[in-house]
Amino acid sequence: MFRLDELVARLGGELVGDGALVVRRVATLDQAGEGDLAFLANPKYLSRLKSSRAAAVIVGHKARDAVTDRPRIVADDPYLYYAQVASVFNPPPPPRPGVHPLAAVSSPVPASVQIDAGAVVEADVEIGDDVVIGAGCSIGQGVRIGAGTRLAPRVVVYAGSVIGRDCIVHSGAVIGSDGFGFAREQNGRWIKIPQMGRVVIGDDVEIGANTTIDRGALDDTVIGRGAKLDNQIQIAHNVQIGEDTAIAGCVGIAGSTTIGARCMIAGGVGIAGHLTIADDVVVSAATVVVKSIHRPGVYTSTLPLQAHADWVKNFSHLRHLDALAERVRALEQEAQRLPDKNSDQTPG
Structure with missing residues (x-):
């Protein structure tokens, strides 16, 4: 377990609120409970923060004052900060020599x-x-x-x-x-x-x-x-x-x-x-x-996902692209052979 001010002293960021608050682990907004530190990395999950039971939260600068009054750590990149905190809470076991x-x-x-x-x-x-x-x-x-x-x-x-x-x-x-x-x-x-x-x-x-x-x-x-x-x-x-x-x-x-x-x-x-x-x-x-x-x-070289029937229809069109290209070339050549209507006109 760590105090919030201990985490900030180790990892940086801005502490807002009670730095003496002790957190036991890092968790998602949905799963966090008493004593947990959650993180808001994507603004679309803002509504989940309001209903979260997390004791504290990691947020970005834009969300510093707008989202919650609970203790929080303000970071340039909340997701990166979460990863760093998770490493602090979960260090690899030391070797057993x-x-x-x-x-x-x-x-x-x-x-x-x-x-x-x-x-x-x-x-x-x-x-x-x-x-x-x-x-x-x-x-x-x-x-x-x-x-x-x-x-x-x-x-x-x-x-x-x-x-x-x-x-x-x-x-x-x-x-x-x-x-x-x-x-x-x-x-x-x-x-x-x-x-x-x-x-x-x-x-x-x-x-x-x-x-x-x-x-x-x-x-x-x-x-x-x-x-x-x-x-x-x-x-x-x-x-x-x-x-x-x-x-x-x-x-x-x-x-x-x-x-x-x-x-x-x-x-x-x-x-x-x-x-x-x-x-x-x-x-x-x-x-x-x-x-x-x-x-x-x-x-990217892959096609976006689509319904199978649509894929079959579109692929059938792809199969005819070569023939279509040949027809376009033939039409272009025919158009080039047509006489210019303006070339035979005599100035009045």
Whole structure:
């Protein structure tokens, strides 16, 4: 539990009202009760604030005096402030130093490291202070893991991969598996191309459950500092992802594509290989990216949702666009062949 003035002293913002009020957790306007701190991030929920039982609320500057007389914290971005408060109330559990008797560890580890049952750490692995390696993880030879990084149970990190400081890797993630590299013989058989690069992950990266990141064929696959990757993402070999880029679930990124910094890639997006995406690009959900994007902005290739009958009718029109274009071209050519009525007139 924290006093409001303690939160403001730690996180900033303006305190209005009783700073000695103690709050026990952060909650939504609808679910908040006695002792809870709620937040108003969207003005359309203003009516819910009036009926909320929250003891205090986080609001923006425009709502400082207009919405409630209860104690409040005024912030530039109420949603961001909520996230910071939630982190204060819910810090990650500290490591429980030690190596479980059922773990197999072939490299020296700092005394502050936690390695749980069933984990395997192979030779020549470098592990920083306060690292947590969950149950059943597999850490290949020559891997480097920075201080403060946490691996949930059953993470697999292939040999030679590098993970920075203060990263979070969730269960089932696979880092450093072979990229999909094959050459085809004339008879149709495939010859595997050895994948000799690494995966290099920067500091403060989060990788969701069952996400896979392939090692490079020759160069490294690189995930920049602060990137946030959701669950079930496929990142192919030699991909480069810039700093602070966020990628939602079920995205597939083909090989040798470069994505800039501070991009936001929504769920279900497919990105073809050997493309370049500039900094500060937003790609809408389920979009298929088949060419490079060189300027910041929002990009979408999907059709809006519509009733099935309307979709069938509209798609039937799309099927005839080529024929319609041919008819228009023919009419234009015919119009060009028509005589100019004014050309035969003699000045009077």
